[in-house]
Amino acid sequence: MSLRKEHELHGRRYGRNLGVGLTLAAFIVIVFSLTIVKVSRGDFQVVPSEQVQN
Amino acid sequence: MTDASINASTQSQTQGYEDEASFGDYFALLKPRVMSLVVFTAFVGLVAAPVSVHPVVGFCAILFIAIGGGASGALNMWWDADIDRIMKRTKGRPIPSGKVQEGEALSLGLALSGMSVIMLALATNLFAGLFLAFTIFFYVVIYSMWLKRSTPQNIVIGGAAGAFPPVIGWIAATGSMAVEPWLMFALVFMWTPPHFWALALFMRSDYDDAGVPMLTVTHGRRATRVHILIYTALLALLAVGASFSDIGGPIYLTVAVVLNAMFLHGAWKISRRNEDDSEADNFKVERSFFKLSLLYLFLHFGAILAEAVLKPYGLGGWS
Numbered sequence: 001m002s003l004r005k006e007h008e009l010h011g012r013r014y015g016r017n018l019g020v021g022l023t024l025a026a027f028i029v030i031v032f033s034l035t036i037v038k039v040s041r042g043d044f045q046v047v048p049s050e051q052v053q054n
Numbered sequence: 055m056t057d058a059s060i061n062a063s064t065q066s067q068t069q070g071y072e073d074e075a076s077f078g079d080y081f082a083l084l085k086p087r088v089m090s091l092v093v094f095t096a097f098v099g100l101v102a103a104p105v106s107v108h109p110v111v112g113f114c115a116i117l118f119i120a121i122g123g124g125a126s127g128a129l130n131m132w133w134d135a136d137i138d139r140i141m142k143r144t145k146g147r148p149i150p151s152g153k154v155q156e157g158e159a160l161s162l163g164l165a166l167s168g169m170s171v172i173m174l175a176l177a178t179n180l181f182a183g184l185f186l187a188f189t190i191f192f193y194v195v196i197y198s199m200w201l202k203r204s205t206p207q208n209i210v211i212g213g214a215a216g217a218f219p220p221v222i223g224w225i226a227a228t229g230s231m232a233v234e235p236w237l238m239f240a241l242v243f244m245w246t247p248p249h250f251w252a253l254a255l256f257m258r259s260d261y262d263d264a265g266v267p268m269l270t271v272t273h274g275r276r277a278t279r280v281h282i283l284i285y286t287a288l289l290a291l292l293a294v295g296a297s298f299s300d301i302g303g304p305i306y307l308t309v310a311v312v313l314n315a316m317f318l319h320g321a322w323k324i325s326r327r328n329e330d331d332s333e334a335d336n337f338k339v340e341r342s343f344f345k346l347s348l349l350y351l352f353l354h355f356g357a358i359l360a361e362a363v364l365k366p367y368g369l370g371g372w373s
Contacts, residue, residue, distance in 0.1 A: 009074060012074060012076045013074070015076055015077050015078075016075070016076055016077045016080075018077070019077030019080075019081075020077070030114060030117070033110050034110060034111070034114050034176075034177055037108055037110045037111060038111075041108070
């Protein structure tokens with residue numbers, strides 16, 4: 001009887017961890033891209049009248 | 055220590071983990087097939103809006119609407135785990151098959167709901183975020199928790215949840231409401247009952263066994279066949295009528311006339327059949343009507359998309 005170092009379960013867990021990792025990486029890319037677009041379009045610029053009020 | 059004893063020890067360590075979920079099982083909780091409908095209709099709503107949206111913002115809007123739809127799917131699976139274990143169609147889902155725990159589905163659903171609503175509001179506007187939150191609430195609380203098990207009109211009213219995505223897509227683009235997205239809403243809303251009742255006809259005892267008051271269970275199969283015809287006739291009027299609105303045009307009109315004629319013909323055949331006819335050919339007409347219903351919605355929204363894409367070139371719409 002041979003010893004199975006790698007049980008099928010290990011492969012499944014690896015796949016799950018990889019999936020979570022890639023999802024998080026994709027989320028970072030999305031938030032970063034969105035921030036770049038919003039900043040370059042001036043979405044976060046303070047309107048002059050608001051500046052005066054502040 | 056012998057090989058045999060090490061093997062035995064490994065086996066004992068992995069016992070109880072055999073059914074551990076894979077990434078795909080968690081993804082399945084989000085109902086990917088329903089998500090594809092959400093993505094497509096929301097995309098059409100966003101593109102049909104009379105404003106230009108930055109591609110990155112548009113992509114994010116569709117993504118977060120899809121995640122919101124997936125989150126409500128996970129919450130639906132958490133709530134309906136008991137009846138999913140009974141129905142043949144849903145037995146293989148991650149919770150009934152024992153791969154994912156009910157609590158995990160609840161946590162995932164809640165986390166993704168919150169994340170998608172906040173991110174959609176940040177990416178587009180607060181109105182779109184709030185509308186997505188309302189849609190999730192409608193699907194999970196109004197449909198899954200309340201209507202699904204209490205009224206045979208469950209599919210009719212609950213269908214609204216699946217019809218909201220084009221409206222959210224439109225709001226994400228414009229930040230305001232208009233008549234056109236509600237026409238798209240009405241199209242999905244009126245399409246849902248005949249689509250699901252055809253499924254209920256050929257899934258036979260599934261809903262009955264689970265005690266879900268589908269029309270087939272409460273009013274009988276004859277009444278369901280008549281209901282399919284009535285709703286299809288109303289849907290045809292709406293779908294062809296929408297051709298003359300701002301989302302319509304010659305392409306849409308052609309698609310609508312052809313598809314609604316086919317759909318009405320299918321509904322008419324279903325209404326004329328009895329159970330013996332259906333049993334004899336294993337529900338061939340009902341099955342083909344169900345398949346046609348998928349194509350029906352896809353092509354109608356595809357035509358709306360085509361009209362919107364061609365409009366800037368002076369080809370789409372009636373102008």
